[in-house]
Amino acid sequence: MTADALTPSPSTETTIRTNTLAAAVGVAIRSHRAGDRAAMTDLVRIVTPYLYRVAFSCRLSAYAADDVVQSTLESALIHLPSLRDADAGLAWLSVIARREAVRVSREERRMDLIGDRDGFVDSADSADPERIALAHMARDALLCALAKLPERYRALLTLLFFDDQLDYLTIASELAMPVGSIGPTRQRGLKKVRALIEQDREQRTYASCA
Incomplete structure (x- = not known):
């Protein structure tokens, strides 16, 4: 048997590293659930x-990756109690990260499109009175609906x-x-x-037809 035959292939090495990492993640999650305060830092x-x-x-x-x-880490912290199998922690985190990557990628593309569009839109179009009026109506309808909600x-x-600077933990603390x-x-x-916005729209339509 040659030395090459005893050397793990790159794919095998990757699998070993991933399995080792998955095991370490599982240990950290179980330690966290057992009350080890340092476990989350380790995770x-x-x-x-x-x-x-x-x-x-x-x-x-690099900015988007950050x-x-x-x-992903914020979402994991919030939803970690719902994870049933600690040994599935790494796969679970991977799913969250890929989902977040899709979201960020879409946002970047949308911003690029907005930037491209802004370069070609005439200044008169950007101040279209009809569009401004519709935006104000939508905002007013939303604020009116919010005002009618239970506290x-x-x-x-x-x-x-x-206030998009607040995370779930802060909001939970603020609202008990x-x-x-x-x-x-x-x-x-x-x-x-x-439902409130739709109800308001129907009432406006009925009033205009009366």
């Missing part, structure tokens, strides 16, 4: 290089959409609300907002 240290590799594999810029890694929903949606309740409460609140 972040362990997975950060891997998350950057995931981000860069999606052909993102955004992906940060948002619990209004406070949450206001923090989520009018469990972090896990933010998502479901947000969805119920948005459903109420849509």
Whole structure:
């Protein structure tokens, strides 16, 4: 048997490293759940290089990769209690990172399109009175709907959409609300907002036809 036959192939080495990393992530998650306060710091240290590799594999810029890694870690911190199998932690983080990479990539493309469009749009078009009026109507309808919401929903949606610097942990602290309740409460609140806006639109249509 030759020495080459005993040397692991690059793909095998990658698999070994990934399995080792997955095991380390599982240990860190279990330690965190057991009350080890340093475990979360260890988890972040362990997975950060891997998350950057995931981000860069999606052909993102360094700035965008920073955004992906940060948002992935924030999401992981928020949703970690819902992860059933600690040993699946690395795969779970990978899914989050790839989803965030898609989001960031779309945002970058959208900003590029806006930049291209702004270079060709006439200044008179950008001040189109009809567009401005429609935007004001949409804003007023949203604010009116928010004002009609119960305080619990209004406070949450206001923090989520009018102060994008706040993370879920801060919002949970501000509202004395469990972090896990933010998502479901947000969805119920948005459903109420849509219903109120639609109700207002129907009333306006009825009044104009009366």
